[in-house]
Amino acid sequence: MDKVYISQLHVETIIGVYDFEKESKQSLYFDIEMSTDITPAAQTDDINLTVDYAKVSERVITLSETTQVELLETLLEKLAAMILTEFAVSDVRIKVSKPAAVAQAKTVGIEIYRKK
Numbered sequence: 260m261d262k263v264y265i266s267q268l269h270v271e272t273i274i275g276v277y278d279f280e281k282e283s284k285q286s287l288y289f290d291i292e293m294s295t296d297i298t299p300a301a302q303t304d305d306i307n308l309t310v311d312y313a314k315v316s317e318r319v320i321t322l323s324e325t326t327q328v329e330l331l332e333t334l335l336e337k338l339a340a341m342i343l344t345e346f347a348v349s350d351v352r353i354k355v356s357k358p359a360a361v362a363q364a365k366t367v368g369i370e371i372y373r374k375k
């Protein structure tokens with residue numbers, strides 16, 4: 260299956276388990292890969308017949324900024340459900356990195372894969 264992807268989408272939001280994390284925004288970076296058939300768009304040159312990565316990016320940014328949760332897992336499940344509901348994709352893989360979470364690590368994070 261063809262893929263539409265978004266790499267290193269940067270979002271600033273409140274997220275975390277600890278009290279100090281609820282006081283200021285932290286950076287998250289998303290890698291998103293969605294399966295879809297791009298043939299109809301390629302044959303017609305019509306953006307309406309494919310998955311618009313700009314629209315997906317906007318929705319991921321908005322939902323991440325307005326959802327207040329503690330765990331990255333919770334946020335990723337909400338984002339995957341939104342993408343599968345709102346866009347014509349058969350599956351989605353989302354990876355989130357939270358580089359400031361562990362000082363000794365370059366970054367840490369979670370990856371999930373969900374199907375319709």
Ligand SMILES: Nc1nc2c(c(=O)[nH]1)N=C([C@H](O)[C@@H](O)CO)CN2
Pocket residue numbers: 274275276277280329330331332357360361
């Ligand atoms: N599997 C997870 N582990 C941890 C998370 C998380 O969201 N998922 N979050 C934290 C803290 O919020 C951390 O980011 C700050 O030190 C710890 N472990």
